[in-house]
Amino acid sequence: MGLDLGDLSAFVAVARAGGFRDGARASGSSASGLSEAVRRLESRLGVRLLNRTTRSVAPTEAGARLLEQLTPALGAVEAALDVVNSFRDRPAGTLKLNVPVSAARLVLPGIVSPFLAAYPDIRLEVIAEDGFVDVLAAGCDAGIRYDERLEQDMIAVPIGPRVQRYATAAAPSYLDRRGRPAHPRDLLDHACIRGRFASGAMTAWEFERAGEVVRIEPSGPLTVRVGAATDLAVAAAVAGTGIITLFEDWLRPHLDSGALEPVLEPWWQTFSGPFLYYPGRRYLPGPLRAFVDFVSVQRSGS
Incomplete structure (x- = not known):
């Protein structure tokens, strides 16, 4: 059928975020680009995937089924591609963290600069907000939260003061x-x-x-x-x-x-102090693996 992986990823971003604007913010794309990608995907499949109103965007029944199947499949693709990173001399790519404002102010300042100095090919993006956020739906790789706000089925690593x-x-x-x-x-x-x-x-x-x-x-x-x-x-x-x-x-x-x-x-x-948390999966993206290792080494040396 010749479907484009980018179009599939665009659909997932919009469906998870519940809108083109939020999907664009989470994926680092433009709302118009996502809209065109979803329109192209719907045209090729011959079925409507999203119900659009002036206030919200939600998957149709067909879209919900497709999203259910695509989520693990795209995760596997990302993991497969990241295996290639293990052959690089240094981890590279973007690491996107969702953290409370208190962590951005009190925890990360002592970590960010030495981490970026150690891994110059990694780009770090930090989103600071205090609302409860699904890090995956927000397009983030990991988050920082306290015990009572950790999401289930996540791996948690101590970060900052205990x-x-x-x-x-x-x-x-x-x-x-x-x-x-x-x-x-x-x-x-x-x-x-x-x-x-x-x-x-x-x-x-x-x-x-x-x-x-x-x-x-x-x-x-x-x-x-x-x-x-x-x-x-x-x-x-x-x-x-x-x-x-x-x-x-x-x-x-x-x-x-x-x-x-x-x-x-x-x-x-x-x-108790905060935790870095992320989805449990076999292959972590290179930048996230580097950050987890860096935080663990920094804690063991403190």
């Missing part, structure tokens, strides 16, 4: 004006700076000391989108707007400089 803490802090001027909390429940009488996830959820503030766990839902004058506007929340705390709870490493420069003062430090809660 123990982290949430720190609570405020500007000395705010604490001089409003008083210093002695117990987490005292925060209910304070101006607290909150974060909201893209889903709309706002997580409770949790504290722990000597086996006692206290969860509270404080309120305050400022709420920001987690990740995208976290630096705004930090700046507001430094300016004396209210009390903030965030990764200790994120606040550490301000704590060290005295711009922020620790609040309820004996109650700061620890949690």
